Amino acid sequence: MASITEGKMKFPLLDKVQKTNQKCPKHGVFMIKLPGKLTFCPKCQQERIAAHERKTVIDAETYWRKRKTTDVLSRDSIFDDPNLKTATFENFEATSQEAENNKNLARTIAGQYLKADTQFNTLFTGLPGRGKSHLALAMLKAVNEYAERPMSCLFVSVNELMRLVKDSFNYPDSKYTEANMVELLGTVDLLVIDDLGSESSFKRDSREASEFTQNVLFGVLNKRNRTIITTNLNSKELTAIYNPKLISRMYRGIKGHIIKFTDKTPDQRSVEF
Template sequence: MQAIGEVISRLNNTRMGSTSEICYEHTVQANGKEYTKEIKKITFDGEIFCPICERDRTTQELSDEEDLKIELAMGRRKYNVFHNQSVLTDEDLFDASFKTYAATKKEEIHNKELASKAFTSYRDGGTFTTWFAGEPGVGKSHLGMSILRNLNESGKKNKSCLFISVDEMFLRIRDSFDNKDSRYTELYFANLLTDVDYLVLDDLGTETGGSGTKKTASDFVMRVLYAITNGRQNKSTIVTTNLTRQELEKMYDRKLVSRLMKNIYVINFEDTTDKRIKKYEI
């Protein structure tokens, strides 16, 4: 904070002079009472001002500049979460967008429109879970990533967005049990996934075996998923899965599935075929 002397010193050897005008905006405390302190105004380049008011104004400007720097730094930190902390099994997904989602059939066109509407609602402040369900390869992850990328780039770019492959996350957590140098602990992911503004949980159910399996989730898997869903009750989440609700309830439990599916916006694929199966020409 600048002292009065510093303000006056800054103005030394300039066109400065004294005036008979008084500023009555300042007070002092004495004997338990508040008194007005009369400050004589000065003149500089033809302008008359109070040196204390000028000091306070300059200090406030500096404080506002620092606040803006902090806000921008925090915004950049949140913006970078998407690229720095997302966990993908296919790095090409980072390039996924609405433009690159090939939609030619009726269901594909419709679901692309639904995903675009989900993005618009999230951007405008909506809080809900978008639920992509269908067979592998139909574009669930692609559209989920498209929503997330657009959110990361929208507005002031100050919202944290994270894409997590559920299977890969659990592999990294399990690795941390024996690898004490790993940062990918259960606590790390629980904190990370609950803190972010927007989260994609990709391929839910694959960590236990996926479609057709009769396996049930371990206590460890249930504990992690409960921590995430509990922490995101009032946040927006995007889930992709190959499993039906009935299959998920057999794999986990009904209470967890109910929390995962709270306030959901469903985008279901029934007729779309696997887009990853393509003929290779030689």
């Protein structure tokens, strides 16, 4: 430990340094020895310290880069069905030729999203229980793993999202405030909005989505050009529920990127009793 005597800094440990006649084969300087320690080269030691410091900086940069990109999917996604979290292309069960074709199309579109400058929305539509959400999440996972540069991907269930945002009214410190969610969902590289339209189906007075819900969704989609949307509704039903300006944001670039399920594919969640 250092001490100050008469204005001069003293390092007692340095007084115990023992010089040796052995030279470092790498640097050609005399090696030194401390009591109870192995002989070492001071220059080699400096290089090890510098390398450790560089690694610490790189590890910190990697941590924060992952936190802002590839870790977003597992850390910030919002599911209303926990069982969906394991969904991949590999465990998707194609129960019809239509489902197989849709899986292949989803793979193709996911491949297009690997490039950061690709800008278009994808719409999964059709009957419930056919695997729309499964394939949408599988696309996110593929992009999260194989993108040409690290990307932030996020999956959110509309129902659960709106519930959390409304709950935040009572908890000012909640991370699920409207402002936080619009910022997060609006800026991630690739977003899945799952089960769009279901939030209005639970209303008793009308099927029209609430003004609050529409404002939140518009705030998100107005910032975006790369969004995957799943819905059980067709275009006519969506138009009846949502504001035309919101519809126009949903439909950005979806031509050629619509994946539709019909009754040709069995309901995977049906139960016989």
